[in-house]
Amino acid sequence: MDKILIFAGTTEGRILTEAICRDDSEKRHVITCVATEYGKHLLPEESENLAVLAGRMEPEEMRALMEKEAVCQVIDATHPYARQASANIREAAEESGVPYLRLLREQGQEAEDAVVVPDAKGAAEYLKKTEGNVLLTIGSKELAAFTGLANFSQRLYPRILPTPEMVKRAFDLGFDAGHIIAMQGPFSHETNLAMLRQTKAAFLVTKESGQAGGFEDKLTAAKEAGAKVILIGRPKEEGKSLAEVLRILGLPPLPRQALDKKEEPLARWFPFFVDVKGKKVLVAGAGKIASRRIRTLSQFDVEITVVAPELSKEVIGLAESGRVHVQKREFSAADLEGADLVLAAAGSREVNREIGILCRTRGIFVNVADRKEECDFYFPAVVRKGNLIAGLTAGGQDHRLAAEGSRKVRQALENRRAETGEGYE
Numbered sequence: 137m138d139k140i141l142i143f144a145g146t147t148e149g150r151i152l153t154e155a156i157c158r159d160d161s162e163k164r165h166v167i168t169c170v171a172t173e174y175g176k177h178l179l180p181e182e183s184e185n186l187a188v189l190a191g192r193m194e195p196e197e198m199r200a201l202m203e204k205e206a207v208c209q210v211i212d213a214t215h216p217y218a219r220q221a222s223a224n225i226r227e228a229a230e231e232s233g234v235p236y237l238r239l240l241r242e243q244g245q246e247a248e249d250a251v252v253v254p255d256a257k258g259a260a261e262y263l264k265k266t267e268g269n270v271l272l273t274i275g276s277k278e279l280a281a282f283t284g285l286a287n288f289s290q291r292l293y294p295r296i297l298p299t300p301e302m303v304k305r306a307f308d309l310g311f312d313a314g315h316i317i318a319m320q321g322p323f324s325h326e327t328n329l330a331m332l333r334q335t336k337a338a339f340l341v342t343k344e345s346g347q348a349g350g351f352e353d354k355l356t357a358a359k360e361a362g363a364k365v366i367l368i369g370r371p372k373e374e375g376k377s378l379a380e381v382l383r384i385l386g387l388p389p390l391p392r393q394a395l396d397k398k399e400e401p402l403a404r405w406f407p408f409f410v411d412v413k414g415k416k417v418l419v420a421g422a423g424k425i426a427s428r429r430i431r432t433l434s435q436f437d438v439e440i441t442v443v444a445p446e447l448s449k450e451v452i453g454l455a456e457s458g459r460v461h462v463q464k465r466e467f468s469a470a471d472l473e474g475a476d477l478v479l480a481a482a483g484s485r486e487v488n489r490e491i492g493i494l495c496r497t498r499g500i501f502v503n504v505a506d507r508k509e510e511c512d513f514y515f516p517a518v519v520r521k522g523n524l525i526a527g528l529t530a531g532g533q534d535h536r537l538a539a540e541g542s543r544k545v546r547q548a549l550e551n552r553r554a555e556t557g558e559g560y561e
Contacts, residue, residue, distance in 0.1 A: 141207040142168045143225050148239055148378045149213030150179055155387050157186050167205060169193065174299055174320065198228035211381065213239040216370050217343050237384070238375030250365040256281035259341050259366050268338025269293065271331060273354060274368060276302040283309055293317060293335040314509060322350025326537055328357030337363050344370040407527055413437040416474050420444065420467045420491055421481035422451045425505050429479055432518050434459045443467050469494055479515065481505035517542035521549050
């Protein structure tokens with residue numbers, strides 16, 4: 137049985153692995169190597185014709201693997217900027233006498249008005265002459281180049297993979313824990329835009345990662361947010377496209393949508409539905425956000441207490457109807473006694489932060505309206521039609537997207553009612 141060794145650090149590497157495994161015309165065994173356990177998770181489950189190895193390899197380890205498995209073809213599908221990894225793979229293949237094939241990622245669109253620099257060091261040198269927050273989307277390996285910037289821990293927001301190793305690396309370099317964004321991409325235009333706005337970024341530092349890496353969505357989001365793009369230029373290299381590699385291996389071409397498919401990050405927030413009957417909910421604050429959430433909670437069989445120095449008309453109305461209890465005063469730690477759930481929406485950063493800390497020390501679930509990192513749970517957009525209840529969230533990243541989703545769900549339910557006359561009781 138022919139054995140093909142793939143070093144897969146890109147979406148294209150995953151797609152190629154899947155394509156070979158699906159092919160029944162020839163009996164081929166695939167060994168796919170990835171750098172992390174997370175990368176292994178993105179690939180198909182191991183089977184008779186697929187083995188997946190996770191962990192970075194030195195050149196001698198690569199060579200030993202090629203010789204031990206007697207592979208007939210090495211395909212380098214690592215990231216375009218992983219120059220050293222590619223050099224190591226090429227060297228190991230040449231020394232083992234195994235044919236080497238470089239799979240190149242397609243170029244993305246041109247970045248108009250971008251500042252093009254040769255490397256991370258060049259990007260850092262450019263930023264030294266500027267002011268304003270920066271969203272770094274270049275991974276964790278090159279973050280050290282930016283630690284020479286004045287006040288870098290407060291100015292920079294690095295977006296890195298959600299692995300302990302990557303987070304520790306950023307933290308050890310001195311990046312502020314509250315500024316580290318640990319998420320798996322590629323990211324949509326909406327998510328990029330939300331992050332740029334959330335961080336108030338004046339600059340976006342990125343690499344030309346191609347369509348599969350979400351490059352175009354970064355550019356369009358930066359343009360809409362008014363952020364200047366600093367682009368680390370892509371290394372020049374020779375190789376074959378995914379379509380050409382498929383043809384060389386005798387595999388059928390893939391539909392365009394398969395090439396454009398983006399990997400979905402693992403979701404962090406699971407939508408539990410919990411019996412809340414009789415639970416005590418404390419809401420600190422009665423402003424616009426708090427009032428909206430109190431209105432939603434009033435549809436459920438919970439005991440709601442609102443503590444705020446000023447009460448909105450909506451909260452006063454709910455109090456008069458008997459749906460909520462109100463205390464017109466400032467929050468006190470004693471208010472947490474007996475609470476099962478807390479919403480901190482006081483309109484004061486310090487008060488909300490204090491409530492979050494107090495709740496965590498007492499084991500009370502808390503939602504902090506102005507700081508998603510301090511939340512134990514997100515308050516979803518809720519759609520209720522009789523016994524049918526839907527909760528939507530965009531992972532705390534894009535409230536407008538969640539609101540849009542809830543509107544569409546609500547409209548879909550109304551359309552169904554109009555078409556069929558069926559209710560939801």
